[in-house]
Amino acid sequence: MLPNLIPAPDAIPMPGPAWLFQFLLVFTFFLHLIFVNLALGGTLLAAVARVASGGRAHDPRSVLASRMVAINGYGVSLAITTGVAPLLFMQVLYGQYFYTATILLGWIWFGLLVALMIGYYALYLYKFRSAPEGAPATLWLVLSALMFLAVAMVQVMVSLLHAQPGRWAAAMERPWVMLADPTFFPRLAHFVLAAVGFSALVVCWWALRQARRGGAAVETGIAAYAWKWVMWAIVLQIADGALLMSLSPHGVLSGLMRGGAAVHLPLTLGIVAGLVLLVLLVRVRTPAPGRVTAVLLLYLASMAAMTVTRHQVRALYLREATARFQLPQAPEWGIFLLFAVLLAAGLATVAWMVHRVLTSPAAGEDAA
Amino acid sequence: MDYPVWNPVMGGGVLMALVAVTHVIVSHFAVGGGLLIAVAETVGVRRRDPEYRELARRSSLVLILFSTVFGAISGVGIWVTAGLIAPAAISALIHTYVWAWAVEWVFFILEIVAALVYYTTWDRISKGAHLLVGWLYFVGAYGSLVVINGIIAFMLTPGKWLETHRFWDGFFNPTYWPGVVLRSGIVLMMAAVFMVFPALKARAGARPRLLRFLGWWLAAGTLLAYGGFRWWEANLLPTTRRLFLGASPLLPKLAATRHFTLWSMAATLALALVLLLGLPRRMRAALAVIVALAAFSSFAGFERLREGVRKPFLIQGYMFANGLRVGQISEANERGVLALSGWAAHRAGEDPVSVGRQVFVTECSACHTVDGYQAMGRVLPTADDLAALVTAARPTDARKVFAAQCVRCHRDSSASEMAESLPTAQEMRDDPESIQDLLAGMVEGTLDQLHEMGDVYVQASGTQPVDTTAMSHPYMPPLAGTPAEMEALAAYLEGLQGPAAFEPGNGGR
Numbered sequence: 001m002l003p004n005l006i007p008a009p010d011a012i013p014m015p016g017p018a019w020l021f022q023f024l025l026v027f028t029f030f031l032h033l034i035f036v037n038l039a040l041g042g043t044l045l046a047a048v049a050r051v052a053s054g055g056r057a058h059d060p061r062s063v064l065a066s067r068m069v070a071i072n073g074y075g076v077s078l079a080i081t082t083g084v085a086p087l088l089f090m091q092v093l094y095g096q097y098f099y100t101a102t103i104l105l106g107w108i109w110f111g112l113l114v115a116l117m118i119g120y121y122a123l124y125l126y127k128f129r130s131a132p133e134g135a136p137a138t139l140w141l142v143l144s145a146l147m148f149l150a151v152a153m154v155q156v157m158v159s160l161l162h163a164q165p166g167r168w169a170a171a172m173e174r175p176w177v178m179l180a181d182p183t184f185f186p187r188l189a190h191f192v193l194a195a196v197g198f199s200a201l202v203v204c205w206w207a208l209r210q211a212r213r214g215g216a217a218v219e220t221g222i223a224a225y226a227w228k229w230v231m232w233a234i235v236l237q238i239a240d241g242a243l244l245m246s247l248s249p250h251g252v253l254s255g256l257m258r259g260g261a262a263v264h265l266p267l268t269l270g271i272v273a274g275l276v277l278l279v280l281l282v283r284v285r286t287p288a289p290g291r292v293t294a295v296l297l298l299y300l301a302s303m304a305a306m307t308v309t310r311h312q313v314r315a316l317y318l319r320e321a322t323a324r325f326q327l328p329q330a331p332e333w334g335i336f337l338l339f340a341v342l343l344a345a346g347l348a349t350v351a352w353m354v355h356r357v358l359t360s361p362a363a364g365e366d367a368a
Numbered sequence: 369m370d371y372p373v374w375n376p377v378m379g380g381g382v383l384m385a386l387v388a389v390t391h392v393i394v395s396h397f398a399v400g401g402g403l404l405i406a407v408a409e410t411v412g413v414r415r416r417d418p419e420y421r422e423l424a425r426r427s428s429l430v431l432i433l434f435s436t437v438f439g440a441i442s443g444v445g446i447w448v449t450a451g452l453i454a455p456a457a458i459s460a461l462i463h464t465y466v467w468a469w470a471v472e473w474v475f476f477i478l479e480i481v482a483a484l485v486y487y488t489t490w491d492r493i494s495k496g497a498h499l500l501v502g503w504l505y506f507v508g509a510y511g512s513l514v515v516i517n518g519i520i521a522f523m524l525t526p527g528k529w530l531e532t533h534r535f536w537d538g539f540f541n542p543t544y545w546p547g548v549v550l551r552s553g554i555v556l557m558m559a560a561v562f563m564v565f566p567a568l569k570a571r572a573g574a575r576p577r578l579l580r581f582l583g584w585w586l587a588a589g590t591l592l593a594y595g596g597f598r599w600w601e602a603n604l605l606p607t608t609r610r611l612f613l614g615a616s617p618l619l620p621k622l623a624a625t626r627h628f629t630l631w632s633m634a635a636t637l638a639l640a641l642v643l644l645l646g647l648p649r650r651m652r653a654a655l656a657v658i659v660a661l662a663a664f665s666s667f668a669g670f671e672r673l674r675e676g677v678r679k680p681f682l683i684q685g686y687m688f689a690n691g692l693r694v695g696q697i698s699e700a701n702e703r704g705v706l707a708l709s710g711w712a713a714h715r716a717g718e719d720p721v722s723v724g725r726q727v728f729v730t731e732c733s734a735c736h737t738v739d740g741y742q743a744m745g746r747v748l749p750t751a752d753d754l755a756a757l758v759t760a761a762r763p764t765d766a767r768k769v770f771a772a773q774c775v776r777c778h779r780d781s782s783a784s785e786m787a788e789s790l791p792t793a794q795e796m797r798d799d800p801e802s803i804q805d806l807l808a809g810m811v812e813g814t815l816d817q818l819h820e821m822g823d824v825y826v827q828a829s830g831t832q833p834v835d836t837t838a839m840s841h842p843y844m845p846p847l848a849g850t851p852a853e854m855e856a857l858a859a860y861l862e863g864l865q866g867p868a869a870f871e872p873g874n875g876g877r
Binding site for chain 2 (some may be wrong): 004005006007008010011012013014016024055073074076077078080081082083084088089092095096098099102103104106109110112113116117120121124127169181184194209314332334335336338339342343347349350353354356357360361362363366367368
């Protein structure tokens with residue numbers, strides 16, 4: 001540990017209490033995670049399904065890939081949009097650690113932007129330009145999936161590095177040293193598996209809805225294929241979660257064990273939800289709409305619980321460092337209130353707009 | 369100051385410029401495009417003109433591909449880059465304006481969702497609902513702009529915030545409203561020049577009226593931007609204006625950038641009048657590229673100017689370009705810069721040259737590289753410079769060297785007077801050690817001047833902009849640190865010159 005390497009907190013006070021920023025950080029990160037899971041997991045799933053289908057257009061796996069890409073045209077945009085808020089609130093609370101970690105990673109951190117850009121445009125190339133069959137289309141999709149995976153790797157590197165000031169001196173000389181962190185790959189796998197499982201579940205849910213409108217054979221094929229992915233993602237997730245915990249630093253692990261109800265509750269909820277999900281998935285051979293909806297809701301609940309736990313794990317990692325600093329506060333409630341009102345109005349406007357769109361179908365001359 | 373320093377090869381400023389300029393061009397198109405696309409569709413519906421509708425439709429694809437992908441990612445890119453090269457500044461901005469950014473995020477959500485819905489629902493929903501989505505997109509995009517403008521303008525003219533540290537005092541600062549007007553004009557310019565390309569895909573009969581439609585918007589946008597620009601200039605601090613305005617601006621390159629910006633605006637206006645409004649039938653893709661380049665040049669020029677005139681600050685009156693806060697100067701002079709920067713101290717060691725290198729990295733590397741962008745090798749005087757000064761056969765070189773190396777410290781002198789005070793070229797060749805001492809003295813003298821500049825800031829109230837008129841280097845941050853650190857820095861800089869620098873005729877660099 002090199003305590004003098006931790007920059008001092010910003011001289012300008014936080015314009016609100018820490019608990020408020022922590023709440024906003026966790027809440028907006030959860031929203032962000034929903035779309036990240038779709039973008040990362042969905043693109044990985046689409047790439048594998050596309051390769052497995054051999055490029056045959058009518059194969060359910062190929063249809064799944066096209067559908068997932070269609071969703072992800074929006075999923076990636078929304079992942080970036082919703083990612084702005086947690087990035088913002090995190091910098092208020094943990095800026096001194098976050099900036100240091102990103103500077104130590106330097107070009108690796110900057111490379112995230114390049115990977116994101118390539119991944120996103122490759123997705124659009126698959127969507128707009130590629131023939132429905134053949135190798136070029138598959139290559140764009142695989143490239144996109146690999147780029148998003150690279151983005152996830154960089155994010156995990158930053159997450160681990162910013163939470164461990166004791167590793168900064170080593171990272172200054174060799175930034176890639178973070179790959180040797182014992183929790184790096186389990187943590188990465190934890191996120192990737194969660195993303196794949198979630199997106200497979202969304203695909204399954206959507207396919208069953210579509211099956212009611214016709215094309216039942218293809219839709220049922222998609223649902224069954226996606227259901228298997230959900231199941232295996234959960235199985236591996238539970239095993240990986242146990243491995244991740246066992247490899248976590250002693251201080252973090254004991255903090256999780258002795259942290260009291262506030263720590264135990266979300267962690268227990270997350271683990272129990274995972275086990276219940278596994279039981280539900282194993283018992284159902286042919287997914288039905290009602291059951292899938294229930295599983296999807298439970299999955300979202302476990303994601304919410306794990307988002308809280310993730311935040312608490314960061315606090316445990318940084319416990320020693322943060323104890324040394326007092327973060328000055330000077331709340332500005334007036335402007336916060338403006339934000340809260342505008343957020344409510346903005347979300348209501350979005351909801352109203354979507355409602356208006358859904359209730360105004362038109363075709364031919366009457367359509368826009 | 370207390371963060372590690374990231375030094376990309378091309379210099380952090382250049383990287384930031386690359387990311388920022390491309391982002392602002394696309395993001396301003398995203399705002400203006402929202403207006404022009406919504407107007408075009410509205411005109412198409414009201415006049416029952418399908419060509420306007422098709423223009424809106426084709427433009428919405430461009431908007432999706434540029435705005436929601438490149439614009440969104442490069443917007444995060446600005447944040448990423450700023451965090452890498454100026455973490456203390458971005459931290460200060462976030463602590464001051466986190467709620468403004470949060471408000472901007474709300475507008476951003478509306479903007480992105482509306483853009484995606486708008487593009488997806490062509491031919492699927494009623495005209496009225498689709499128009500509503502288009503106009504909501506514009507509300508979101510423009511709302512985002514007026515919020516971000518407050519933060520950007522704050523960095524240049526924080527106004528009363530320096531005194532009160534109140535949110536609104538900094539947000540509605542002296543260049544806020546000029547910035548809104550200027551950027552409102554620019555968004556129209558960007559939108560019009562981008563939409564010329566989709567307009568060229570219309571059938572031949574419809575192309576002229578679509579191009580004229582865009583021509584009016586481009587001309588109006590350019591005039592609005594020009595008005596906003598002049599208002600913006602008028603509201604700058606006198607010390608800021610002195611950097612690039614007047615008969616002898618302190619930074620001639622910035623003065624040239626200003627001329628470039630204004631001439632590019634004039635060219636954009638002329639092209640709008642001649643090509644789009646006057647000769648729309650002659651318009652081709654190659655000409656559209658020229659119109660777009662003229663508009664992009666004016667905007668990029670303005671952005672370069674806006675960034676440049678903040679010198680020596682990142683946040684005027686509060687934080688210098690190297691992350692040093694005005695309020696830290698005394699402490700840095702007393703305890704040392706390395707005492708404030710754990711990272712520099714960790715790397716420094718005991719050797720004075722190594723200490724000097726870390727002082728350089730901490731205080732100078734935000735603007736200077738050793739041998740790349742703004743290289744110290746080009747800034748430091750050499751024996752060749754002195755030789756050029758005293759050689760009568762090269763009077764032009766002598767004047768150039770005098771202007772580049774001497775005039776800041778010898779304002780009341782001239783090149784010929786300076787030459788008379790120096791040894792002859794032959795004497796320099798005979799006694800290189802004396803030249804080494806002379807050059808070292810120049811470096812130390814300059815460092816002394818930069819250090820003394822700090823006293824002016826310390827003596828100021830800290831709540832008002834400092835008058836930098838009398839400073840030797842008003843566009844540079846002061847050097848802070850203990851006398852030992854200043855000596856170490858001098859030793860490091862003298863070492864950068866190498867032995868060849870002290871021997872005239874060896875290239876000197």
